[in-house]
Each structure stands twice: as C-alpha cells, then as structure tokens.
Amino acid sequence: MFKKRVHRIIIAFFTVLLTFSLTLQFPQAKQKKTIRVGMAMQSGLSMKDDKNNYYGYDYDYLMQIAQYTGWEYEFVEVEGDINQRLTKLLNMLENGEIDIMGAMKYSEKLEEVYDYPSEPYGYSYNVLRVNDKNEIYDFNTLTHKKDLKIAVLKTAAKRIQKLDQFASANGFAYTKVFCNSEDDLANAVTSGKADALLEVDLIANDHFNNIVKFSPDPFYFAVSKGKSEIVAELNQALNNIQQNNPTLSSNLYNRYFSGINTFVLSKKEEEFIQSKKTINVLVKDGAAPIQYTLNKKASGVGADVLNFISRQSNLECNFIVAKTSKEYKNYLDEGDIDVLLGVTYDADYAASLNAELTNPYLSTSMQLVTNKAVSPSKLNGKTLGVNEDASANINYADGSEKMKIYDTPEEILKAIDSGEADYTYLNKYLVTYYMNKHRFKNLSFFSAPDYMQSQFSFAILNHNNQQLKSILNKGIRASQDDITTYIYKNGYVESGFDLIKYTQDHPLMAGSITLLTLAVIIFSILLYYKRQLQIKQEMELEYQRFQKLSEISGEMTFTYDYRKDELKISKFGIHQLAEVDQIPSFAQGSQLSNHALEKILYYLKQENDVNDELELQLLDQEEKWYRLIIKVIKGAGKEDQSYYAVGRVKDIQKDVEEREILLRKSITDSLTGIYNRRGIIERIEEGMQGCSSNHALILLDLDNFKVINDTYGHLEGDKVLCQTAEMLKKIFLNSPVGRLGGDEFIIFIQNTSEREVAECCSVMLDKINHIPFVEKHHLSLSMSAGIVMTTYSCDVTELIRFADESMYHVKKSGRNGYYFYHENM
Structure with a gap:
C-alpha cells in the first residue's frame, strides 16, 4: 500500500514538473490577446510625451499587468474636452467597442453596466487646494484663518460630506461657496470669493497647490459587460502584483501625483505636545499582528502607527505591556494609562471602558473559524469562543447562549482545535498569523459576511483630551501609505514545529513529506529560474525605456x-x-x-x-x-x-553657434559692422586689464557731417559712415575700432607711443578725403580727434571724457586736426 502511494506521488510530481517545464520552454505557444483600452488622456493617469509615447499611472500599471497576462494593448483615444472624452469612452465601454478603462469608481448601479475586478488598483484622495500666489501655504495656516471659505461643487455631495467629517475631526469650521463647474472652483479662489477649493487629486489644476489630502477612495479598471475571461485574467494579475510588488500603487502615486504632508499640527496641538511630552500606551499581548510583544518589546501594526506619529510630532510613547486580561484590568484601574493600543472600533465597548475612540487605523475582513467536526451552517447551540477584550465577537453569536471567554485570540484558536469550543469570528490577519505559528490540524476557515468588518483604533481614556485625539487622527491619516508595510512586517512568524518529534510520531507521513520536500525544492528551483526570466524581462523593459528616453531627448x-x-x-x-x-x-x-x-x-x-x-x-x-x-x-x-x-x-x-551669433550682434554696430558702444567699451576694459605699457584712446567725429545728410540724404550719409569705418579699420589694423553713435568713432591702441599715434592720426586726416563718396562728389571732408594716453588701468568713462575735452579743443581751434589731452588744458 505504501509503495503504491509513493508511486502515485512520484507520478504526480513528474506530471507537474513536465507541465511546468513546458510552460517555461514554450511560452510562445500561447497566443497573445489584444485588449482595447480607453485612454481619456487625463493628467497623471494617461499622458503622451512629445514623441507620442504613452506614460502615466494607468499606462505603467497596464504594463505590469501585461507581465502576468501576456496582453497586448490597442489604446483608443477620442476627440473633445475631458468631459466629452470620458462620456464617449464610457459609451464605447458599455457597447463593447473597447474592453477596459481605468480610473473608474465602483457602485452597485455602475456594476449593472460594467464588470469590475475584485480589487482596486489605486486610491484617489480628496484634496484642498489654494492658489500658488495665495498667502496660505499650509494646512495649519488655512485652518486658523478667520471666516474660512471653501469652494465646493454643488453636485459633489459625498465629497462635501467627507470634507465636513474631516473638518470636524480636525477642529476647524468653514463656509461653503457652491460652484457649478471645476472652472468655477478655480475662479472662486482666484477672485478671492473663496480661500481654497475642494477637488480630488486625480483632477489636474494648474497654478494651485495641494495643502492636505484626506478620505481615500478606491478606483478600479472597469471591463465591458460579459467579458468574464478578461475579468478573470485581470483578477489574477492584480493578485500577482499584490504578492510580488505590493508597493506598486504607492510608488506610482508618488511618481505621478504630488505627495502632501497631511501631518500638520495646530498651535494648540503643539502646545499639548510640549506640555505632555510622553503618553502611556497599554498593549495587550497575544493579538498579533495588531498588538503583541517581540523580544520583550511592544510590537504590532498599532505600535508602528504610534511610532510613526511619534517621529512626526515628537510626542513620545511609553508602551506598557499586559500579558493577561487580569493584568490589563489592573493597569486600567491604576488610572495612569492615556491610550489603549489595539481596540475594536466598537462604540459600546468604548463606552464600557469610559474611553473615546480615534478613527480606525486598520480595517480587515472577518473569518469564521470552526472545528472541522462543526458545520458552518449549523452553529445554533454550538459554543462560541470569545476574547474578553474583543467583546465585539459577542455580536456574532447567532442567537447562541453558549460562550466561553478566553484571554487571547491565540487561546481561542487552541480551544477550537482541541474541541473545547466550536467556533469563533476573528480578523483574517490574526487567523493567518496564528495558523502559521501553530499549524492547527482541526480548524476550518470560511469567509464571514461583508458586514462583519473588523476595525482597530486607539482608545483615549481621558474624554477631555481632544488635542490628543486630533493628533492621533492626523497621524493615522498620514500613516496610511505605510500601513501595508506594517502589516507585512508584523505578519511574519517563526513556527515552533519540531521536526524530529514529528518524524518519530508519523514515520509514514514523514517519508511522504520528504519526497514532497524534494519535489518542492526542484519546483522552487524551476520557479526561481522562471522568476529570473521575469526579472530579466522587466530589466529589458526598463532598458528599453532607458533607450527610448535617450532617443527622445x-x-x-x-x-x-x-x-x-x-x-x-x-x-x-x-x-x-x-x-x-x-x-x-x-x-x-x-x-x-x-x-x-x-x-x-x-x-x-x-x-x-x-x-x-x-x-x-x-x-x-x-x-x-x-x-x-x-x-x-x-x-x-x-x-x-x-x-x-x-x-x-x-x-x-x-x-x-547661435549664442556666438547673438553675442556678436549684441556688440556690433548694425550699420558699419565695427564694434558698437557696448562692444568697444568691453574691448577697452579687457585691453587695460593688467596693462603697464602706454595705450591710447582716440575719440573722433566728422566735421560738418550734418551738411552731407542735409544735402545728399541720410542714405548717402550712411555710406560716408561705412566708408569711414572701413578706412579706420585699415589704418588701425590691429586695434579695435568702434562707433559710439552718429558720426562719432573711437579707437583703442595698446603698446604704443605719442609719435606712433600722431603718425596714424595724420594718415587718418589725409585718408578721409580719399574715401569713395568724397572723391565721387569732389568734396572736402575733415575730422577732429581727441587723444588721451595712459599707462595704467582706469575708468573707461573717464578716459572718454578726457578724449572728448581734447576733441572739443580741436573743434574750437578750427577743426581738421587732433590734440593730446593734458591735465592743464
């Protein structure tokens, strides 16, 4: 009999192995499915770059889904403004012209029109926005403003309700300014009729800053009605993503939607922290992963949330651990406790403790746990195991009066496994944790009805401590992005399984397990290589993105x-x-x-x-x-x-090259092509830097140039200026020549002497009468020049003034000459 079982196990193993090998070797045999996706082109969700490449939250998430489904996509766009595009695409989805569309909210009414997967792929937040030119920069400033006015859409009743709840929880009052459209919201704030506006973060709004976000709402992919195969594949892909990449949604949210620090304290809250400094937090051991001890230290999701709040606010937490219910009650009776760590969100239970509850920091579904001998449909008259501190379980007794109270959820599960109790209701995180820890053999698990949600909050024992409640509520909201990480971290448990003892007690099963273990090892190796192949494909995808970015830019x-x-x-x-x-x-x-x-x-x-x-x-x-x-x-x-x-x-x-062209244009005289005023002054300043030898600055203008303009016109006068500039460039070959304006020119000569300058000026006075225009019209043209010599660096403006005085001296002396400046002029 044993041999037959072994043979069956081996045959089953190699059948699985062969099937899995085929999936590895021949992935191309599966024909890829083309999915038509409606793209509404909404900022942050679906966008295109200048090369028409898609990107955004929806696109990136769809690419991840394709890794598990093998889907290929046909992206469908329509014309019109955003409202028209959404309307057209929703009609197409309803008519089956497209297969799938993202950023959809769920409701029972919409489920009559579209099919939905079981899980959302992201969350949107309600946000308060202010104009980027507004004096309001943060949430604290906003809520302390007198006569605070917030613009809201008339049609957004649920959004307004959530704002009312948020305002109540944070202790501020406001007046609603009702608007008919998104544009009206922006205009209300811009015009000063409102201080802020209420929107969702998925709606882009230029020139407005988000100062707080609250009340997340899930959004889904919606599928055309009746396409169950797509829904099934989508569900499987979403599940795989959650297992393999649980932070994908938060990473994409942070990439495409601006993060907001929702943990902003009011002045009164900061004063409370300064005065209180430390709060005493009571922890009941044995309710992992919500609250428990690890290495004699308080741990759990609740402790992680409070530690987050402590880091953000500097409010210290002193954790006090109670091992038993009796010890728990003793601490409560002593009256030194401020906060209870993991309390069921139940008003009656809070009233029995004379405590006030914060908002829930964790919500989870419930599971019905029974002994295998007990039918889940016949619980009347059976014994319900309850936790004394989690009295909400009593509400699930289904009319039974048989109840046994145990100290911890762990003890309840042990009692049901042994048959001492018949059933209980516990949240799925507790059940998973202790099942992994003890490997109970006699337990069965069933999903509880949806209304049996389990929520955990902090209980504040001082009813008048509203500042502490507000601080904890703000911290709970701000920590929600990390709550999944806290659950994963605390959900891990080391099993107390004794392999040697189990082998001795169950030799036949131990042999089977050994073979199965070998099979699992081989299967894991194959799975590892498959995962490596997936990683390689993901890396290749990232590499292709890297290459595309290089090509685009x-x-x-x-x-x-x-x-x-x-x-x-x-x-x-x-x-x-x-x-x-x-x-x-x-x-x-x-x-x-x-x-x-x-x-x-x-x-x-x-x-x-x-x-x-x-x-x-x-x-x-x-x-x-x-x-x-x-x-x-x-x-x-x-x-x-x-x-x-x-x-x-x-x-x-x-x-x-364009910069050099612009630079040349900026320092060049557009008429003559020589330096303009800016250009020649820069060259003179450069030439004088560190220069210890003689250099000269010559300032000159044409005598009676106005006569030429009046007689022959300005066009002809411009020719004279151009020809004069060319003549000066030839005489002063290696020196910069510039035009200050009109008929006034300037020359700067380095490493020269008065004699050399005088010789050049004499040539200049002669050559002016040989320029083409003068010879053509048989004119006599002259110029007057003032010269200043210096051997040290000085202000260019001062040099020009000295040269101008010398030129003026020539003008008074009858023109047509040059004169060197000296101090006794």
Missing part, C-alpha cells in the same frame, strides 16, 4: 559602475562615444578610442557631479561643443564611497 547617456569599473553606453551613443555598448576595465584606459571617452574618464575619476560645456571629438567626427552632465551616487552614510555614476552627453554645437 536626442542625448547619449551612460552609466558607470565604480566597483566593477564598467561603463555602459545607451544605444544612441553607440558609434558616437564607442563602437560597443559596454566597456569593461574602463578606468584602466586600455579601450579609450576617442577624446570624448578620455574626458568622461577624467571627470569620473574626480567622483564629483559635473555640468559643463566642452569641445569634444567623437568617433569619426569633427570637434564640436557638447554639454556633459554626470551625477555620482554615493553610498548611504558613506559619502566617501562612490557606487554608480549616470551621465549624458548632448550636442549643443548649434546652441553655442
């Missing part, structure tokens, strides 16, 4: 691993930075094929962030200007240890 990107000394280059950078996408032993410099890689290596060795413009020569290209940006990633707490660097190289040659 038109930039060459790279990563460098300091520990491996390995440089990886994006696809866009291959054949420009290097011939390959990966260079090992990069710091050794053996594979540096161009000037650009040498520069990158130089900066990587500095182990500092870089943002610089460089002239680089890439493969088979001429030298051009590029912007090099490098960000170095240091080790946490080890600022001297560099782990990775990420960088990009962007061609900015056109930008540099």
Whole structure:
C-alpha cells in the first residue's frame, strides 16, 4: 500500500514538473490577446510625451499587468474636452467597442453596466487646494484663518460630506461657496470669493497647490459587460502584483501625483505636545499582528502607527505591556494609562471602558473559524469562543447562549482545535498569523459576511483630551501609505514545529513529506529560474525605456559602475562615444578610442557631479561643443564611497553657434559692422586689464557731417559712415575700432607711443578725403580727434571724457586736426 502511494506521488510530481517545464520552454505557444483600452488622456493617469509615447499611472500599471497576462494593448483615444472624452469612452465601454478603462469608481448601479475586478488598483484622495500666489501655504495656516471659505461643487455631495467629517475631526469650521463647474472652483479662489477649493487629486489644476489630502477612495479598471475571461485574467494579475510588488500603487502615486504632508499640527496641538511630552500606551499581548510583544518589546501594526506619529510630532510613547486580561484590568484601574493600543472600533465597548475612540487605523475582513467536526451552517447551540477584550465577537453569536471567554485570540484558536469550543469570528490577519505559528490540524476557515468588518483604533481614556485625539487622527491619516508595510512586517512568524518529534510520531507521513520536500525544492528551483526570466524581462523593459528616453531627448547617456569599473553606453551613443555598448576595465584606459571617452574618464575619476560645456571629438567626427552632465551616487552614510555614476552627453554645437551669433550682434554696430558702444567699451576694459605699457584712446567725429545728410540724404550719409569705418579699420589694423553713435568713432591702441599715434592720426586726416563718396562728389571732408594716453588701468568713462575735452579743443581751434589731452588744458 505504501509503495503504491509513493508511486502515485512520484507520478504526480513528474506530471507537474513536465507541465511546468513546458510552460517555461514554450511560452510562445500561447497566443497573445489584444485588449482595447480607453485612454481619456487625463493628467497623471494617461499622458503622451512629445514623441507620442504613452506614460502615466494607468499606462505603467497596464504594463505590469501585461507581465502576468501576456496582453497586448490597442489604446483608443477620442476627440473633445475631458468631459466629452470620458462620456464617449464610457459609451464605447458599455457597447463593447473597447474592453477596459481605468480610473473608474465602483457602485452597485455602475456594476449593472460594467464588470469590475475584485480589487482596486489605486486610491484617489480628496484634496484642498489654494492658489500658488495665495498667502496660505499650509494646512495649519488655512485652518486658523478667520471666516474660512471653501469652494465646493454643488453636485459633489459625498465629497462635501467627507470634507465636513474631516473638518470636524480636525477642529476647524468653514463656509461653503457652491460652484457649478471645476472652472468655477478655480475662479472662486482666484477672485478671492473663496480661500481654497475642494477637488480630488486625480483632477489636474494648474497654478494651485495641494495643502492636505484626506478620505481615500478606491478606483478600479472597469471591463465591458460579459467579458468574464478578461475579468478573470485581470483578477489574477492584480493578485500577482499584490504578492510580488505590493508597493506598486504607492510608488506610482508618488511618481505621478504630488505627495502632501497631511501631518500638520495646530498651535494648540503643539502646545499639548510640549506640555505632555510622553503618553502611556497599554498593549495587550497575544493579538498579533495588531498588538503583541517581540523580544520583550511592544510590537504590532498599532505600535508602528504610534511610532510613526511619534517621529512626526515628537510626542513620545511609553508602551506598557499586559500579558493577561487580569493584568490589563489592573493597569486600567491604576488610572495612569492615556491610550489603549489595539481596540475594536466598537462604540459600546468604548463606552464600557469610559474611553473615546480615534478613527480606525486598520480595517480587515472577518473569518469564521470552526472545528472541522462543526458545520458552518449549523452553529445554533454550538459554543462560541470569545476574547474578553474583543467583546465585539459577542455580536456574532447567532442567537447562541453558549460562550466561553478566553484571554487571547491565540487561546481561542487552541480551544477550537482541541474541541473545547466550536467556533469563533476573528480578523483574517490574526487567523493567518496564528495558523502559521501553530499549524492547527482541526480548524476550518470560511469567509464571514461583508458586514462583519473588523476595525482597530486607539482608545483615549481621558474624554477631555481632544488635542490628543486630533493628533492621533492626523497621524493615522498620514500613516496610511505605510500601513501595508506594517502589516507585512508584523505578519511574519517563526513556527515552533519540531521536526524530529514529528518524524518519530508519523514515520509514514514523514517519508511522504520528504519526497514532497524534494519535489518542492526542484519546483522552487524551476520557479526561481522562471522568476529570473521575469526579472530579466522587466530589466529589458526598463532598458528599453532607458533607450527610448535617450532617443527622445536626442542625448547619449551612460552609466558607470565604480566597483566593477564598467561603463555602459545607451544605444544612441553607440558609434558616437564607442563602437560597443559596454566597456569593461574602463578606468584602466586600455579601450579609450576617442577624446570624448578620455574626458568622461577624467571627470569620473574626480567622483564629483559635473555640468559643463566642452569641445569634444567623437568617433569619426569633427570637434564640436557638447554639454556633459554626470551625477555620482554615493553610498548611504558613506559619502566617501562612490557606487554608480549616470551621465549624458548632448550636442549643443548649434546652441553655442547661435549664442556666438547673438553675442556678436549684441556688440556690433548694425550699420558699419565695427564694434558698437557696448562692444568697444568691453574691448577697452579687457585691453587695460593688467596693462603697464602706454595705450591710447582716440575719440573722433566728422566735421560738418550734418551738411552731407542735409544735402545728399541720410542714405548717402550712411555710406560716408561705412566708408569711414572701413578706412579706420585699415589704418588701425590691429586695434579695435568702434562707433559710439552718429558720426562719432573711437579707437583703442595698446603698446604704443605719442609719435606712433600722431603718425596714424595724420594718415587718418589725409585718408578721409580719399574715401569713395568724397572723391565721387569732389568734396572736402575733415575730422577732429581727441587723444588721451595712459599707462595704467582706469575708468573707461573717464578716459572718454578726457578724449572728448581734447576733441572739443580741436573743434574750437578750427577743426581738421587732433590734440593730446593734458591735465592743464
């Protein structure tokens, strides 16, 4: 008989093994399904970049779902404003023209039109927003404002109700300003009729800041009615994501919707913390993962929430642990306790303790637990096991008067397993924890009705302590993003299973378990490789995104691993930075094929962030200007240890050329092509820096130039100015020449003498009569020049003034000459 069982086990194992191997080797045999997805193009949810690539919360989540379903997507868009787009897509979903659509709320009425998966894929929050130019910057400022007015939509009754509850819990009053549309909400705040507006965070609103979020609502993918296969695959994918990537929703929310610090204390609350400093918290052991002890220290989801509140507010918590109900009551009688840690959210139970409850920090479904000999449909007359401190269980007695009270939920489960009690109702987290701990053999588990929800809150024993209640409620709201992490952390349990004793007591079963263990090990190895394949696919997806980002931005990107000394280059950078996408032993410099890689290596060795413009020569290209940006990633707490660097190289040659053109235009006279006032003054200032030799500044203008303009017109006068500028450039070949305006010119000569300057000025006075315009019209044209010589750096404006005085001296002396400035003029 034993051999037959073993043979059956082996055959079953290899059947599973063969089936699983086939799924690994031939994934392509499964035909991919195309799912039509309605994309309403809502900010944060579904968006496109400038290359028409989709991104956003919905898109990223759908890509994760595709990892488990193998779906391919056809994204469907429609025209119109956001309301028109939503209306059209919902009609298409109802008519089966599309298969699925995201960001849908659930209601029984909507379920008549669409099918829904069992779980949501995210949560939206109600938010209060203020204008970004408003003097109100935070929640504390808002709630302390006198005559506070908040704009609300007339049609958003549930949203307004939640705001009323939020205001009541946080102790502030406000006046409603009713509006007909989202635009009216914004206009009410902008015009000053309201101080803030009430919306949901999934609705984008430019020029407005979120200052608080509250009352999360789940949103779902909705499926066209009757497409049960899609719903089933969607449910399985959502379950897999929850198991393998439980923080996906919160990560996407933080990526696409701005985070808000909801934990903002009022002045009175801060004064309370300063005066109280420490609160005494009573913990009842034996109710893991809600409240229990680990290494003689208070632990559990409730303790984690209070520790979060403590870190945010500086309100210290002194945890006092009671091992038994008697000890628990003694602590209560002594009157030194401020807060009870894990209390069922039940008004009657709170009244019996003379306590006031906070908002629930954890909600979970209930499970009916029975002895295997007890039918779940025949509980009348059976013995109900209850926890003395969790009296809400008594409400589930189904009319039975048979009850046994136990000290902890753990004792209740032991009693039912042994047959001492018949059944109980406990929350699913408790059941899972203690089932993993004890491996009960005689228990059966059933889902309890939906109305049997279990909620846990903190109980405040001082009814007048409203400030403490407000602080705890704010902390509960602010900690909800981390509550899943707290549940996972506290849900782990080490089993007390004794393998040797079990083997001795059950040799036949032990042999079977050994074979099954071997099967599980082999199965786990295969599962590991399958998971590795999934990880590789996810990494490939991330790599493709990395490459797409490089292509979209038109930039060459790279990563460098300091520990491996390995440089990886994006696809866009291959054949420009290097011939390959990966260079090992990069710091050794053996594979540096161009000037650009040498520069990158130089900066990587500095182990500092870089943002610089460089002239680089890439493969088979001429030298051009590029912007090099490098960000170095240091080790946490080890600022001297560099782990990775990420960088990009962007061609900015056109930008540099355009900048140079603009610079030249900004310092060039548009008529003559020589320096304008700004340009010549900059050149003079540069020339005088650190100059100890003689230099000269010549200021000159044309004599009686107005006669030429009046006689021949301004166009002809402009020709004279241009020809004069060309003549000056030829005479003062290596010196900057500029036009200050009108017919006034300026020249700066370095490393010269009065004699050399005088010779040049004589040539200038002669050449002015040989410019083409003068010779053509047989005119006699002259100019007057003032010269200042200096051997030290001084103010350019002062030099021009000295030169102007000298030129004025020439004008008074009959014009057509030059004169050197001296102090006794």
